[in-house]
Amino acid sequence: MTAETAVVLPVLVMLIGMLVWGVLVGAAQVRCVDAAREGARAAARGDPEGQVLDLARRSAPPGAAVELSESDGTVMVRVSAVSRAPGGLGGLLSLPVAATAVAAREPGGPGVSG
16 A cells, blocks of 8 residues: 555646646736737727736736737737746746737727827
8 A cells, every 4th residue: 555655646746736737828818818808809999009008917817927018900919928837937828928909999089109
């Protein structure tokens, strides 16, 4: 019984660590999606570019990059970040996550330069 436990326990710890890592990556992806959507809505309303970028950065994962552009009456916000694994493996096991949201510019609003 002890030998089996000695073999199974490290495998279970590794499995739990991988599950936590997967949840963290999923959460970072959802935050990117939410940040891109919030930024696109604000840009479509005609909010100033700085305000749109700040709004998206507040909702995004830490260290995320936010890009804003406009084309043919639509606005596009892209949010990208790196999701790191927990603990000391954060730098080794990192995955890029990103999301893009596009919204039609509301009529009568000022344009976004970008």
